[in-house]
Amino acid sequence: MRTRVAASAVCMLTICASVSHSSELQLFAWPVACELGTTCFIQNYVDHDPSDKTLDFRCGHRTYDGHDGTDIRLPDLADQRKGVEVVAAASGRVAHTRDGMDDVSVKVLGKAAIAGRECGNGAVVEHENGWSTQYCHMAKGSLRVKPGDRVNSGQALGLVGLSGNTEFPHLHFTVRYDGTVVDPFAEGAAKGECNSGRSLWQPTLDSVSNYRPTEIINVGFADRAVTMDEIETGEIKQSPPGSHSAALVAYVRAIGLQAEDEQAIELRSPEGQLIAEYRAPKLPRDQAQYFVSAGRKRGGSAWPPGAYTATFVLRRKGAEIERRSFQVDIAP
Structure with missing residues (x-):
């Protein structure tokens, strides 16, 4: 990643x-x-x-x-x-x-x-x-x-x-x-x-x-696992999730990351229930760019309709320096 x-x-x-x-x-x-x-x-x-x-x-x-x-x-x-x-x-x-x-x-x-x-x-x-x-x-x-x-x-x-x-x-x-x-x-x-x-x-x-030591440049949702190449080309934006998608995945790409940075992303249902999360290991070195994702496969015949919310948090030296929440609406 x-x-x-x-x-x-x-x-x-x-x-x-x-x-x-x-x-x-x-x-x-x-x-x-x-x-x-x-x-x-x-x-x-x-x-x-x-x-x-x-x-x-x-x-x-x-x-x-x-x-x-x-x-x-x-x-x-x-x-x-x-x-x-x-x-x-x-x-x-x-x-x-x-x-x-x-x-x-x-x-x-x-x-x-x-x-x-x-x-x-x-x-x-x-x-x-x-x-x-x-x-x-x-x-x-x-x-x-x-x-x-x-x-x-x-x-x-x-x-x-x-x-x-x-x-x-x-x-x-x-x-x-x-x-x-x-x-x-x-x-x-x-x-x-x-x-x-x-x-x-x-x-x-x-x-x-206004100097920005770190920035979030891409966020989104997809109906399958995400790769860095698909984020770079923009192809992943052509695969939004729907009610019958096999999976629901949230992703974030940031630039200007530093050694020891901690990243976490979670995905919650329309009712606020945590349905997926990922906590990345501390970065071993500075990274020009890095992406994380969290997702889940569909368990029933369809995803319950409503707004699904993803939240990304970046911590540096124990302090939160970035937080971004974003949503996708799943229609019935």
């Missing part, structure tokens, strides 16, 4: 630049047409640690070694197939583009097949005063700009995809100043430093800077 989530862009620099003159600071709009925390989530931040260890801008580990951007992921491939726009984070000129790479997980293709093209389909936009932004892993055939085009802040560049060195649908977004990587959450933070620096997000994006 666990898996490593990896994503990479062309450049793997980890140095964070500090801009000499505050007047030159470039502020950025959110580069994906989504609602953070609801229809998209941050999987990885910039790695601030110069060694082989990891450190994000809030002294956590929501990153991996050498990661040079912000990974803005969609909940699953079903959402990606609907078409989610990648937009210019600031006005500027398109310097480089690539298109034509297939939207296939690197787990299928292998890293050798995308060597030198880890960014996948993407674009680089140059802004004023030495700033630039890079947009990676976009959908094949979706790019709407070409080198030399002028773009405005918020203008669509293409769609979120699965091209290049990635296992999940997302945008890898990198900010650079004079060619050096800058963390847009912590401009000016020195190497190895966290809880410092300035946000480069526009003032209207205050919620973007």
Whole structure:
């Protein structure tokens, strides 16, 4: 039930630049047409640690070694197939583009097949005063700009995809100043430093800077046992339970889990009776993502009608840090 989530862009620099003159600071709009925390989530931040260890801008580990951007992921491939726009984070000129790479997980293709093209389909936009932004892993055939085009802040560049060195649908977004990587959450933070620096997000994006050490990105019910692949593809959403389903299963997927985290999920009948539960063992190590489920096979000719409720609880160092309840209505 666990898996490593990896994503990479062309450049793997980890140095964070500090801009000499505050007047030159470039502020950025959110580069994906989504609602953070609801229809998209941050999987990885910039790695601030110069060694082989990891450190994000809030002294956590929501990153991996050498990661040079912000990974803005969609909940699953079903959402990606609907078409989610990648937009210019600031006005500027398109310097480089690539298109034509297939939207296939690197787990299928292998890293050798995308060597030198880890960014996948993407674009680089140059802004004023030495700033630039890079947009990676976009959908094949979706790019709407070409080198030399002028773009405005918020203008669509293409769609979120699965091209290049990635296992999940997302945008890898990198900010650079004079060619050096800058963390847009912590401009000016020195190497190895966290809880410092300035946000480069526009003032209207205050919620973007609200650091989320752990997030729930998928919840639902199914009529059978659930796998991680079915959650990732979104296929499991095509199997909702009904009154005559052979089983009733609730599932939750979270990201940013830490070693020793404790997860529990329970399922209750319309009358409030506990009908299934699962308490996962403490995690032996940090996990980029993890899912748990609890379910039960149908005992009679049909499931009693009504609202079935699932509750997921995540505890860290003895304290409850996440709780989510959700329901499914079973008709007669």
